Amino acid sequence: MDEKLRDSVLFSILAVIAGLLLSGAMLLFIDKNPIEVYRILFSSLFRDKYTFFDIFVKATPLIFTALAFTFTYKASLFNIGAQGQFYIGSVVAVAASLFLQQRLPGLFVLAIVFVLVLAAGGIWGSWIGFVKARYQANEFLTSMMSTYVALNFMNYLLRTILKETKGEYPQTNPLDKTVWLPKLVPGTRLHWGFVIALLTAILIWVVLYRTPFGFRIRAVGLNQRASEMSGINAKKLYVLAFFISGALAAAAGLTEVNGMQHMLIQGFNPTIGSEGLGIAILANANPIAIIFASALFGALRVGGLVASQVAGIPPSFIELMQGLVMIFVILSNFCCGELDRKREIRKLRKAAS
């Protein structure tokens, strides 16, 4: 078991390095020196407090969407719709905040908004689990398509009732300072949403690995028939798992709207769902490892943006790095599996002789 963990950590690090090396090689096509670009990319992260803490600002929503994918994945369900659940969360966060900000004290508003966001995201997610349980509707397809529905729903609201009073752009009015998530580190953009994300990751780990509910989720994931034979109601779990998954993804909407943007803008954060999925893969669907993987993706994004401004590389280089890192992580999973298999065989041989 220990050897297994060591392998998986070692190979994950190697995979990240390999992914960065190969995407660095791509820079040669645009006559940029990869070493120089990476030097700028990584040194920029530490050039000042603001940039450094931005890593965690970017990591915050990614932790949520990665957890959202992980939670259903443990039950062998696929929630590919985190992006849409995030949109729903954002819409509810901004609408509820704008409605309540004049009427109640800020902290109360935040608490109410938080509950509303979780409920809305959860309900938006749980119908996917419901139709899976009730009609055997493929959750992969329904969750995937629900993102596009949520996106158009959001665009519709931004064009009509949520549109700013100036009426110029498809975006909402800015939120009052009272309903912003408070700053965690002064002089940076880091807000308390990051702490909520950390606590959530730990909470999800506890739920999955230390509670009977989590045990049931994982049992259904490992072998649905066997778990049903032993009295687990898999159908109820589908709905619950999707509720929690949707609520997690929606929470990213709250931290982005109340913590970061302080308004809702059309077309914001379009890759948060797929990045979350990538992070979940990178972290091998472990809630604690997700924190570190999210920080890595956040760092690539922050450093990549600085590098694109300073060194003139295209911003799409970030997606290239992330994509290649993910491919190498999948390859490294294969290597770990093979190593583990060989070790088992050796062990069996030893026992037999």
Added chain:
Amino acid sequence: MIVGLLSRAVLMSTPLLYGSIAEVYAERSGMMVTAIEGIFLIGAWAGFTGSYLTGSLLIGLIWAILGGLLLSALYGWITVFLRQHQVVTGTALNILAVGICAFFQRVIFGVPTTPLTIKPLPQLAVPLLADIPWIGTILFRQNILTYALYLLLPVSIFILYRTSLGLTIRSTGENPEAVDVAGISVVKVRFLTVLLAGIMGGIAGSFYSIGYLGMFADNIIGGRGWIAFAICFLGNWNPKGALIGTVVFGLAEALAIYMQSLGGQSFFPNELFIALPYLLTIILTISRRSYNVPAKLGEPYVKEN
């Protein structure tokens, strides 16, 4: 107006049918090609870039096929030979495809001041047939890729149900052990169907860039690959079902474009029509009951020693 709408529907169905037939073949052999969205995107980009740089749509099409083939080969290698998770691998490749297209678009074209365009595939009227009222306009005033489908669809049905090759493919998805015992390599069959999906998906993707838009944008595919994926499910893993599915979706898209052109903001919002194909997928996914899922869909094959 109805003729125009239906003609547009046939146009919009074309890439979806390429994609979903490919997906039917792959899934019948047990492989979900979840990288299909990325394959579409690479096809669209390579098709456009090839056409723009060489001035020949044919070379663009070949580039698109090669692009789709490359991505599907990577997908097939990881999922078939290395037995990694199909959904996970596909998602990673879809993200990678976005990065590759956007990055190399920039590498090759820099930051253009005016949008880059090419002349898309011309509409060819089939002599005689095109003059049939209604049907002529709908079916026989399309471009070459649509005509190719008129041949490809019956051929694909024939191969899948009437030849030993088709039987092998179907058996690989239902009972790979039996195929293995018969001396046919399961991994080879699966890998080849994935490559086929890459070729067809590449063509499908290029249809969006060089088939009628004549340009490339990062969001040009916008989930159409997933719709082709969904049509394969909804069409019960059967090319005929896929045909029905693509026509329905083609109609939905044509209707969406038509309603938008009317500017009928007053009664129904635009966004509802844009979301229509996706809503339709959800409703159909929920309402379809009689499933004919290949037994080993998505499961890697491990040969016993």
